[in-house]
Amino acid sequence: MSRTIIGTPFDPAILATEGELAPFPEAAAFDPAGNWSQTYRLVGARGFHGENTAVGMIRIKRTSIADDRFRFETEYRVVLQEAMENRVTADAECRVGHPATPLAWTHLSEHRGPEQNVASRLRLKQRGETHNGRVKIRLDRHTYQPELSNPWTTEFVLFESLQRLPFAVAPHVRFDLFEDFSMVKRNQRLIYRGPRDFDLGEAGEHRLHRFDHLGSGIVPFEYYLDEAHRLLVAISGNKFLVLDDDERAHATIEAFRERQIGTYNWRQRNPAE
Amino acid sequence: MTDNHKTSGLNRRTFIKLGGGFALLGLPALRQIASANPLTDSERPKNILFLITDQQHIDAMSAAGCRHLSTPAMDRIVRSGTSFRESYCPHPVCVPSRAAIFSGRMPSESRDDNNAIAEGMPNLGEWIRRHSDENPLYLNRWHLPRGYTKMISGFEVLTTGLGGIGYITDPPAARAAEAWLYQTPTDEPFFMVASFMQPHDICEWLRLNTYNQTELRYSEIADELPPLPENFEYDSREPDRVRHMRLQNEPAEGTRYGAPGRWDETHWRYYMWNYYRHVEMVDAEIGRILRAVELTGGLEDTLIVLTSDHGEGLGHHQTVRKGLPYDESAKVPLVFSWPGHIAPGQVDPTLVSGIDIAPTLCDFLGIPPQPEARGRSLRDLLTKGSPLDREFVVVEFAGGQGRALRTKDYKYIVVQGDDQRQLFDMRKDPGETRNLADDPDYAPVVAHHRDLLNRWESGLKPYNGEHFVDRTS
Structure with a gap:
């Protein structure tokens, strides 16, 4: 079968056509400022029809602490070739804002092999805090202070902020991005583009509101939120995240991991091929 | 070269830890014994x-x-x-x-x-x-x-x-x-x-952005777009294989996947x-x-x-x-x-x-x-x-069928089976926009570069035994 390119940037309609959208989880009185958890399927694309691969998943959980504070937990999994896996967990106390900014956090990265054994030398724990407007990071026995301009946020705490933004054309939300609690990316901005009605086939009909995210060090993101302010889809170049049922996302990633274990075992038996 | 160069069973960390001791004994460092080109610690x-x-x-x-x-x-x-x-x-x-x-x-x-x-x-x-x-x-x-x-x-x-x-x-x-x-x-x-x-x-981005969009997707970046490069235009006297490689890519009128891009300047x-x-x-x-x-x-x-x-x-x-x-x-x-x-x-x-x-x-x-x-x-x-x-470096391309030989002043490009060669004066034309290969004044330069290339290639050992030979004249 010959490969054909998709040719135009992803949007929810194209993702539906590509078979990437199933019915979204029920909205059930979603309160962006309340307590909630969400799971996203992480998909990488080659730009050809039918060549998208779910390689990871992200779980995020918001818990209110006070009117101006919340706890934000993230679990990020990526399965790599031959069933190696990188898991990142972060637990942050954040200050409410546009965008919300972490005040104190822990961040742990672990790498696992095909047998799910954790590679001890590839385990890295970070503790960070914001004090008097300055960020201080402790990595293993070392400390450093990244130069971040306020407001700043991280790529997944931003998901929380997006879901609390009003659907209104307003001055751009500007911030620094502290990606992966590690990389400073400046001059970020969020721009509201308005609503558009989508027929997403199996995933139903939705009026989706789009925010664009531009800035240095990122390929532009486009975020699509439903009328309840739930972030359903995030797209950046050839990667996208889709709000998913937690069990289904987990099963998808486990299936991918199983396939990679198969690849690993085959390659071990056939090292020259 | 044999495995005689291999050091003893000590790992490098152990070796370094022991380095001071060996120095006190007046013994050369183990790695130096092992090396074809002994180096001191400060040199390594x-x-x-x-x-x-x-x-x-x-x-x-x-x-x-x-x-x-x-x-x-x-x-x-x-x-x-x-x-x-x-x-x-x-x-x-x-x-x-x-x-x-x-x-x-x-x-x-x-x-x-x-x-x-x-x-x-x-x-x-x-x-x-x-x-x-x-x-x-x-x-x-x-x-x-x-x-x-x-x-x-x-x-x-x-x-x-x-x-x-x-x-x-x-x-x-x-x-x-x-x-x-x-x-x-x-x-x-x-x-x-x-x-x-x-x-x-x-x-991958290209495959998702092949088709020319009539409007810039993010108007906010209009002022940030880099200008077209000075050598956006090119000399069309190039080997067919080079032209083919250009045309099979997304911006051209027909890609290898059958999708025309036809990009405008903004795209x-x-x-x-x-x-x-x-x-x-x-x-x-x-x-x-x-x-x-x-x-x-x-x-x-x-x-x-x-x-x-x-x-x-x-x-x-x-x-x-x-x-x-x-x-x-x-x-x-x-x-x-x-x-x-x-x-x-x-x-x-x-x-x-x-x-x-x-x-x-x-x-x-x-x-x-x-x-x-x-x-x-x-x-x-x-x-x-x-x-x-x-005097020169060589770049292979086109699945092994092409060669670019770069000297200090010129670049010479040839593809096997194609008489259309290219010669660029890299001092006066670093953008490679004026092909001089057919200019009689440059015939000696072309001949010299062809000879350099053939000498270089004759010294290689291609894995498939097929030597590249520039037979253009």
């Missing part, structure tokens, strides 16, 4: 960090003068080291270039039909392991033959990746490198290859803008590794090498991606940094190639180069300023 970097990006245009760094992106990490390496302005990849496609970089042999010799390094040629990791007690580490993209695998002979692979999605899989590699550096005792030397996928994802410039964002992404990942090296106190003791497997068309000659013999595709960044040993902030005009990297690293380790390495060690050039006696 404690650590080597070899950073490879994928598809990086030589000027796609702010330190190279590009105003359309921000690359603080790569800039830092450039500022602390020596960059080569005339740095060519062995082949402007990932697999053959990487085969050459890691074998020290030309792509026609080193890459077999399975996209692997040809049998009997040790890769750099195998060679280092054979001749020293180093434990070479590898992260992420390999591609010889498997894109990503734990099973790279000669290397301990810390983490793999996934093809085509550097967005997702470069960060785990950087996290692994960081963690390894923080978790490893600082007196333990390392040889680490961190091979990133980006900015190669621009290829070309939008492509460039997006390419620079991809470069910034990999720069950020490199930055976190540099930070780990610095925080663990290793920066002064680490030789850092930064290069890419091939360049990027980036609109020059109306090309995108790779594969072509023009400088944008064939030139790559090549930077060496070692504080106190390599002059900082220098730009060296010497003609160099990706096949020089392995001999140079071997030389810095005090071990011999791989057998029949075609490249040259740049060590003395970098540390002593000794000129490299070299």
Whole structure:
């Protein structure tokens, strides 16, 4: 079968056509400022029809602490070739804002092999805090202070902020991005583009509101939120995240991991091929 | 060269710990006994960090003068080291270039039909392991033959990746490198290859942005779009194979996947803008590794090498991606940094190639180069300023059917079976826009370059036994 390119940037309609959208989880009185958890399927694309691969998943959980504070937990999994896996967990106390900014956090990265054994030398724990407007990071026995301009946020705490933004054309939300609690990316901005009605086939009909995210060090993101302010889809170049049922996302990633274990075992038996 | 060069069973860390004792006894260091080119501790970097990006245009760094992106990490390496302005990849496609970089042999010799390094040629990791007690580490993209695998002979692979999605899989590699550096005792030397996928994802981006959009997708960036390059227009007198490579790509009227792009000026410039964002992404990942090296106190003791497997068309000659013999595709960044040993902030005009990297690293380790390495060690050039006696470098392309030979003043391009050659005066026409090959005044120059090429090729040992011969007249 010959490969054909998709040719135009992803949007929810194209993702539906590509078979990437199933019915979204029920909205059930979603309160962006309340307590909630969400799971996203992480998909990488080659730009050809039918060549998208779910390689990871992200779980995020918001818990209110006070009117101006919340706890934000993230679990990020990526399965790599031959069933190696990188898991990142972060637990942050954040200050409410546009965008919300972490005040104190822990961040742990672990790498696992095909047998799910954790590679001890590839385990890295970070503790960070914001004090008097300055960020201080402790990595293993070392400390450093990244130069971040306020407001700043991280790529997944931003998901929380997006879901609390009003659907209104307003001055751009500007911030620094502290990606992966590690990389400073400046001059970020969020721009509201308005609503558009989508027929997403199996995933139903939705009026989706789009925010664009531009800035240095990122390929532009486009975020699509439903009328309840739930972030359903995030797209950046050839990667996208889709709000998913937690069990289904987990099963998808486990299936991918199983396939990679198969690849690993085959390659071990056939090292020259 | 035999395994006599291998040191005893002591690992390098133990050796260093024992170094003082041996010195007191008046004994030469074990590694020096083992080395073909004995080095003192001060002549040998404690650590080597070899950073490879994928598809990086030589000027796609702010330190190279590009105003359309921000690359603080790569800039830092450039500022602390020596960059080569005339740095060519062995082949402007990932697999053959990487085969050459890691074998020290030309792509026609080193890459077999399975996209692997040809049998009997040790890769750099195998060679280092054979001749020293180093434990070479590898992260992420390999591609010889498997894109990503734990099973790279000669290397301990810390983490793999996934093809085509550097967005997702470069960060785990950087996290692994960081963690390894923080978790490893600082007196333990390392040889680490961190091979990133980006900015190669621009290829996937292209497939999602092939069709010309009538409006700029984000109006806010209109003022940020880079201008078209000066050599956007090109001399159409080029070999058919070169023309074909241009036309099969997305912006042209018919791609290999049957989709016409027909880009307008804005779309070309939008492509460039997006390419620079991809470069910034990999720069950020490199930055976190540099930070780990610095925080663990290793920066002064680490030789850092930064290069890419091939360049990027980036609109020059109306090309995108790779594969072509023009400088944008064939030139790559090549930077060496070692504080106190390599002059900082220098730009060296010497003609160099990706096949020089392995001999140079071997030389810095005090071990011999791989057998029949075609490249040259740049060590003395970098540390002593000794000129490299070299008249030309060769780039293979078009599936091994093409050659570009670059001398100080000219570039000569030929494809087998095609009489349309190209000759560019690189002093007067660095953008390669005026083909002089058919100008009678340049016939002697063409003949000289053809002779240089044929002499070079006759000295190679192609893996399939088929020598490239330039039969044009």
